[in-house]
Amino acid sequence: MTSLEPELATAVRRQVVDVHGVPASALVAEVPRPQAVIVALHGGATTSAYFDHPGHPRLSLLRTAAAAGFTVLAPDRPGYGSSAGHDDHMRTPDQRTDFAYEAVEALLKDRERGVGVFLWAHSAGSELALHMANDPRAGELLGVELAGMGRVHHPRAVRAMEEWRSDPTRTRPSLRHALWYPPQAYPPDVHGGQRIGAASPAYEGHREGWQEDLMRLAARVAVPVHITLAEHEQVWINGPEGLSDLASLFTGSPRVVLHEQAGAGHNTSVGRTALAYHLHVLAFVEECALGVPALPTERGRRDG
Template sequence: MRTPRRVDRVHVEVAGVPMSALVGEAPRPRAVVVALHGGATTSAYWDAPNRPRLSLLRTGPALGFTVVALDRPGYGASAAHTDRFADPERRVDLAYGAVERLLESRPRGAGVFVMAHSVGCALGVRMAADERGAGLLGLEIAGTGLHRQPRADEILVERHRELLEGGRRDRPPATGRTPRAEGGGLRDLIWGPDRLYPADVAGGAGIASSTPGYEGIEVRHWRRTLPGLAARIRVPVHYSLGDHEQVWRSGPAALAEVAALFTASPRVVVHEQVDGGHNLSLGLSAMAYHLEVLSFVEECVLAREAAARRTHRQGAL
């Protein structure tokens, strides 16, 4: 598989708010994958620095899928407007608006599939639970769950409490390096074990970002928020955790518990990524993970094509 070199940075405006994304485009896509990064990172999370084989933005187009890695509200071009994003419905509207603007002149193939990581799953799940979500091909969520591991719970709650106090934004590392380059418990949670990641990933330019304060609310209430949203999702769902996940409880029981929340989904698949940590798309196993998800996207495309053929036959009777 030859991974394409070109990834474009694109800017659009939605209701007066600038939004940005990285786009890896396939000429005649089977579908479009909209990728939502996690906290304290940007859309560059999906384009592993100096490692094209690990990049979703390059692997996707090589296999016939356009990938739109959106900078979530409060990140990238919209970072200066963070005070406008307290309402989660506003963030959903902005995300859908940005996707429409970004794709208005691009082919979509069978449709749009949403892929989200970590805190980005809050937006991904809300998009799928929204009435517009019924038109999606499907949803992938990774690096999230119902129960955090005890040490992670203590560290993350304290970190996001700081974001909420005074409404300030968390500052990125002064060195400009990604969070892995910094010491402390949080680094170990999201970047460990070290052997699962390329040695130079910490030097990847443009991955780290300040964090909008609203994410503290999402983190604190996620366990209560997820079940209600999950029950409203009516498209296929794929849920992934790394076998070395250190933020969320992992293993078969934890995967099954989250999968059981999607009671209205026609199909729910769980996946435990071998040699995967929290940041699945930046680890050495990133290609294996991306191939797993893109295989699921292809299955969603085939299901939509089959449904269209059935509708066509019924209409001809």
């Protein structure tokens, strides 16, 4: 046991709340007198367990952030976890945004919030995060972390989509190799996501017009933004090109910070470098909570 692991002993528990008759589930790590609250939104084909992988507390965002003094809520996004199967309540972005906000409010009932809420999103969860950041209810929002998303797909992902289009028997592109590349970036029992996987709701197979929505939503985000792409990202174009391209959309943000996570694949929160990634972004969350102002040259800065 390393000296850090006892600090990650914060209890993580599952909680289910009611949102207008639909159950909403989440993993929660609560601390007394938190500096702030982090709301962590998982990506596609997984659940909130992405942020607290079974058997790997060192990789857990919930445990690491709680050790740093933050309460963390990791809701199962609309259509996942307890809300799976309630498709009539999840069809539109507005419905999903409302559901997410109602769930967060119910989870935060009687809990201290510190100075506000920070949204931390991975991959497909970034769409929900941007809608939430554009909502009038985002008044106490401190900032946003977006990981594993972009505007231009990586050539490997493009090939998978082309194979899908050429074979009508396929129901969706097979991106498994790109999502979990390279294998050595993950512990053996984590690679492939067998213990955290879940069926995707129907709406995630219909994302026409998302690029236009991304440009519109990103331009209206009025809080600091942190963007992370993995060194070995194979779903989106990464490196300086991918990072700067995405950063250029956030014209209304007072601060945009870019980070390439060394040694990581697409799933940055469950790879071997997850702790390094979490600590890096938690430093940004702390700065947002303290109200650190943007520097004149901040926009587009790449931490590397």
